[in-house]
Amino acid sequence: MAAKRRVRGRTEGGRSAKPTLLIVCEGETEYNYFKELKSRFRASWMIPLKSDKPDPNGVMECAAREAKKHCAKGLDVEAWILIDAESEVEEKRRRYRDVLQKAASKKIRAANSSPCFEYWLLLHFAPGAKVYTPEEAVSELRRKDRIPEYRKPVLPCDQLWELYRAGGPSEAAVARRAELSADGETPIFGRPVTYVDMLVDRIVEILKMK
Numbered sequence: 001m002a003a004k005r006r007v008r009g010r011t012e013g014g015r016s017a018k019p020t021l022l023i024v025c026e027g028e029t030e031y032n033y034f035k036e037l038k039s040r041f042r043a044s045w046m047i048p049l050k051s052d053k054p055d056p057n058g059v060m061e062c063a064a065r066e067a068k069k070h071c072a073k074g075l076d077v078e079a080w081i082l083i084d085a086e087s088e089v090e091e092k093r094r095r096y097r098d099v100l101q102k103a104a105s106k107k108i109r110a111a112n113s114s115p116c117f118e119y120w121l122l123l124h125f126a127p128g129a130k131v132y133t134p135e136e137a138v139s140e141l142r143r144k145d146r147i148p149e150y151r152k153p154v155l156p157c158d159q160l161w162e163l164y165r166a167g168g169p170s171e172a173a174v175a176r177r178a179e180l181s182a183d184g185e186t187p188i189f190g191r192p193v194t195y196v197d198m199l200v201d202r203i204v205e206i207l208k209m210k
Contacts, residue, residue, distance in 0.1 A: 016057040018045040018206050020075040023082065023199070024063040025050050026152035030082045030117050036157040037200075041207055056083040056099035063108050067190050078109070080199050085114035085191065095145075097189055109197035112188065120173070121155075122146070124163040127172035130192055137192075164200060173197040 025031040025048065027038040034048040047070070067079040081103060091114070097159040103110050113119050118137040122129050125146040130135040142150050158189045163169065173194050180190040187193055 004086070017076065018209055019078045020070055021046045021203065021206065022063065022067055022070060022077055022079045023048045024059050024066065024080070025082045026054055026056065026059045027082075027117065029155065031159070033117075033155055033160075036081075036155070037203060038156075040161070041203075043070055043203070043207070045206065047202070056094050056096050057083075059083050059107070060099050060103050060108060062135045063103075064106055066122040078202075079107075080109045080111055080202075082113075082117065082196070082199075083109050084112070084116040084134070086116060088191070100188055101156060109199075110188075111194075111196045112192045113194040114189075117194075117196065118171065119192050120194040122161065122175075123172040123194070127168050127175075132191055134205060145159075170197040170201060 013057075019042075023034050023046065025034065028050060031048055031050040034046070037043070038046040038048055047066075047114050049062065049066060051059040053059070053062065060083075063079045063081045067077045070077045083099065084205050085095065085096045086094065091097070096112075098147065100110050100112060115132060116134040116137050118141050119129075119131055122131065122137055126140065129140060130210070131140055137149065147156060174197065177187040177192055177195075180187040180193060186193070
């Protein structure tokens with residue numbers, strides 16, 4: 001029997017085909033987080049990578065390069081980047097906002113966080129938390145009722161997944177973006193804010209595809 005050919009994310013037989021989810025990370029912690037999700041679900045269609053250049057522009061360039069490479073193989077690639085704003089001073093130096101705008105123009109989706117990825121982790125335990133620096137985010141995350149032994153890049157993945165499944169962190173991330181919008185701010189550039197929920201939600205959505 002001849003193999004079915006993929007056309008724009010579908011097979012010739014009309015059955016939905018999973019896209020290739022390319023996830024390029026700035027840091028080791030984020031990379032481990034998504035590598036664990038790939039392993040947990042045996043998701044061969046997920047490609048988590050750690051950028052060879054640990055800065056927002058380097059992550060974006062890596063995503064563009066890798067997406068082009070996988071598209072050349074005939075894959076239906078959906079590229080995402082994970083970048084952090086860090087402190088307000090670092091945000092400007094790292095051209096965080098410029099990279100987010102440039103990524104959008106290249107159709108690369110951003111699961112960005114401000115100040116850092118730990119803000120997303122913190123929302124699993126404290127949905128209403130607001131932290132404005134990476135140091136504050138880590139300090140809050142290390143409270144005894146959260147992840148007191150937290151040390152990058154190790155994560156309690158089973159615990160985080162169960163808390164995600166309960167809905168709290170995603171709902172908190174959405175609520176925070178709505179709050180920023182109501183205050184007249186552009187959510188994607190807000191502080192604190194995270195869009196990691198959108199990427200995890202997207203993974204769950206793809207998992208449900210037949």
